[in-house]
Amino acid sequence: MNNKLIIGLITAIILITQVDTSQAEAPTPGSSTDPVITKSYFDQNTLSEAKVKELVASAIAANAGGGQPSGSNGGTGTSTPVTMKVVQLQNGQTLYAGAGAEFIVRTGRVLAVSNDENGIPDVTGGKDLPAGTEVALNHLLIFPAEGRGIKSSPKNTADIFVMVRGSYLLLNADGSKAAQ
Structure with a gap:
């Protein structure tokens, strides 16, 4: 016990x-x-929902005109818009991106273009696209440097529309600048 x-x-x-x-x-x-x-x-010392909305609205208004002035885009000859622009790509044309530009291919078949061994970051797919790779529709592509872009695929039979943010250069098959 x-x-x-x-x-x-x-x-x-x-x-x-x-x-x-x-x-x-x-x-x-x-x-x-x-x-x-x-x-x-x-x-x-806390932000109300109304104060947050006010701060966001003033920040958007401050950036409303916000593209870069002409000539500050690495020589591509276009200004850098803050908003997306829709660009139509004809068969045989190549759309080159300025550094930092973003593309989203909405319709048609296009191939990745690069002047070196580095690919194009496909943010949606989570991979780099080497030159000659077909770009998936509605994928966000970010171009870290100039000399890369997209061109119409020989297999393309549809209209090609691309949403573009940033500077770009659209060239015809003969290397001349395309009218926009």
């Missing part, structure tokens, strides 16, 4: 010690780990 009593007392002491330490670890209200603030302080 003595052994059972001793084991019971030791178990009780361990349980009481664990309960006390778990209560001791809880932060004390008003301490540096659990500060108390007033409602007015909270109201003054």
Whole structure:
């Protein structure tokens, strides 16, 4: 009996010690780990939904005219618009991107073009497209450097429309600049 009593007392002491330490670890209200603030302080230092909308609207308005001036686009001869522009690509034409431009092919069949061994980042597909690869429709392509773009595929039978953000150059098959 003595052994059972001793084991019971030791178990009780361990349980009481664990309960006390778990209560001791809880932060004390008003301490540096659990500060108390007033409602007015909270109201003054938080953003309301209306204030967020106001800040977003003013930021959009500040950037409304926001393209780069002509000539600051690496020599492609077009300005860099903030919004997307729809460009129609004819069979035989090549659409070259300026550095930082973005393309989304909406219709038609096009191939990736690159003047070096580096491909074009297909953000939607999560891979680089080497030159000659067919570009999937509705995939976002980002062009980190000039000298890359897309051209109509010899297999294309549909109209090609591309959404473009950034500077670009549209060339005919003979290398002349295409009228837009």
